[in-house]
Amino acid sequence: MNPSEMSFYQPDHDAFRVSVREFVQREISPFYLEWEEQHLVDRTAFAAAGAAGVLGTRVEEAYGGGGTDDYRFRFIVAEELASAGAASYSAGLAVQEDIVIPYVMELGSEEQKRRWLPGLTSGNQLGAIAMTEPGAGSDLQGTRTTAVRDGDEWLISGQKTFITNGIQSDTIVVLARTNPDAGSRGFSLFVVEAGDSGFSRGRKLDKIGLVAQDTAELFFEKVRVGRDRLLGEEGNGLRYLMERLPLERLSIAVAALCSAEAAYGWARDYVFERQAFSQDVGDFQTVRFTLAEIETELEVTRAYVEAATLKLNRGSLTAVDAAKAKWWASELQQRVINRSLQLFGGYGYMLEYPIARAYRDARIQTIYGGTTEIMKEIIGRDIAARAKRR
Structure with missing residues (x-):
């Protein structure tokens, strides 16, 4: 099967495929087995994706992205990385592109978008989303991580696990319980940055597969964040x-x-x-x-x-x-x-x-x-x- 021959794709998609394939051949394939051996993809691979226009295709041009709201371009990236057998890199890139960036792009204030989107889109910052906990996977209402008000600030405390890009991430979207009596409306999203006091990383988890893909435990011990770190509205996290x-x-x-x-x-x-x-x-x-x-x-x-x-x-x-x-x-x-x-x-x-x-x-x-x-x-x-x- 040759995807470029299907009507699903148009000429601009075919042109994009050529550039993605060149990027993979130049920046990913020569180093991939080395990353597997070291059990970690180099950060430079994400920056290279940003420089090549492979990352941030759906982000507005004002924040350094491609400015096209067409998921077929992401489909092409997935195809080319699969053909190269680069699953660990593909998984980390997908979290950045399909989860972290959309959260900031769609929920962030103008100030927040200008703060985080350029770095995430360029690949110079790595993103993670911290939802899963040791006792809460698919049942997110079982989330025990809390964010407690302290004046105009919040104190985030808890533990997350199985977090993709956890070891190398700079920008982490965190689900926390903000009102224990509000049911499904008692959860909110916050952005924690790697340098925040009280934030730490546990071990890099050893997995059956995706051995080069970074998966970690994260710990939050009264991480103090301002109102500018609340993503979207309080209570709407779930x-x-x-x-x-x-x-x-x-x-x-x-x-x-x-x-x-x-x-x-x-x-x-x-x-x-x-x-x-x-x-x-x-x-x-x-x-x-x-x-x-x-x-x-x-x-x-x-x-x-x-x-x-x-x-x-x-x-x-x-x-x-x-x-x-x-x-x-x-x-x-x-x-x-x-x-x-x-x-x-x-x-x-x-x-x-x-x-x-x-x-x-x-x-x-x-x-x-x-x-x-x-x-x-x-x-x-x-x-x-x-x-x-x-």
């Missing part, structure tokens, strides 16, 4: 999170699809390069059937994810649409990569092959951003509500 989950989940679905397509491409090429019993492995019927099944599933899934992307562009992507895309694409990713690795035989188990790294890196996709089970619950509730209205 609502803001819910409103932006469709983009986050679509981002995961896009990454999952792109990773699966890349794995399939490697396997398809491999089976027609390798011979067994005096013929190409790809000429065995069982292998051809496997290829046929995978390619069909990928094309059907791409149609749905592309449609969801266009809905996002129009502002009509619902939480249910995004949940469907997220669970289906991420589960598809597991199946496709597993079957593709099988076609490599023993070589598929060697980490020097990108298919092995993709197999290891894919496992988190059905967990973060809301597990498959949570996605099905969201969809199921919607089905029940619609059925009961009849």
Whole structure:
């Protein structure tokens, strides 16, 4: 499949792809295995993305961005990074681009946007979002981190875990409970900066996959912040999170699809390069059937994810649409990569092959951003509500 031949993309997207591919070949691929060995992507890779125009595509030009509210450009970045097998870098970039930047861009005051967006868009500052806690993952109303008023300031106390970009982040969007008696309206968002007194980082977490991607524990011990650090309105934290989950989940679905397509491409090429019993492995019927099944599933899934992307562009992507895309694409990713690795035989188990790294890196996709089970619950509730209205 060649995405540039699909009507989903226009000539300006194709031109952007050329620049992204050159960026990946120049700034990412030569260093990626080194980052895997050191278990950390160099910060310079994010600054390089900003300089190349790969980061901040949806940010207004006044703050240093590309000024285009078209998620297809981000789709292209995900495709090119997946083709290069750079999952750890892609995950960190996605948090910066699809979560942190939109929160500041959409909720920040003019002063806040001028303070944080240029650095985030250039990649000279790294962003993180601190939602998950040791006892609160998908159930954000179980958040125990608090922000207590102290005059015109707030004191933030608590612990967060599994935070992407946590070790190297400069700008952290933090969910905290501001009113224990207000139910879902008792939460607010704050921005904590790396140099704030009382803020500290725990260990860099050792994961099954995405080993070069920075994931950490964060600690807040009476971190004092002014009113200028409150993002949006007090009490609307959970609502803001819910409103932006469709983009986050679509981002995961896009990454999952792109990773699966890349794995399939490697396997398809491999089976027609390798011979067994005096013929190409790809000429065995069982292998051809496997290829046929995978390619069909990928094309059907791409149609749905592309449609969801266009809905996002129009502002009509619902939480249910995004949940469907997220669970289906991420589960598809597991199946496709597993079957593709099988076609490599023993070589598929060697980490020097990108298919092995993709197999290891894919496992988190059905967990973060809301597990498959949570996605099905969201969809199921919607089905029940619609059925009961009849």
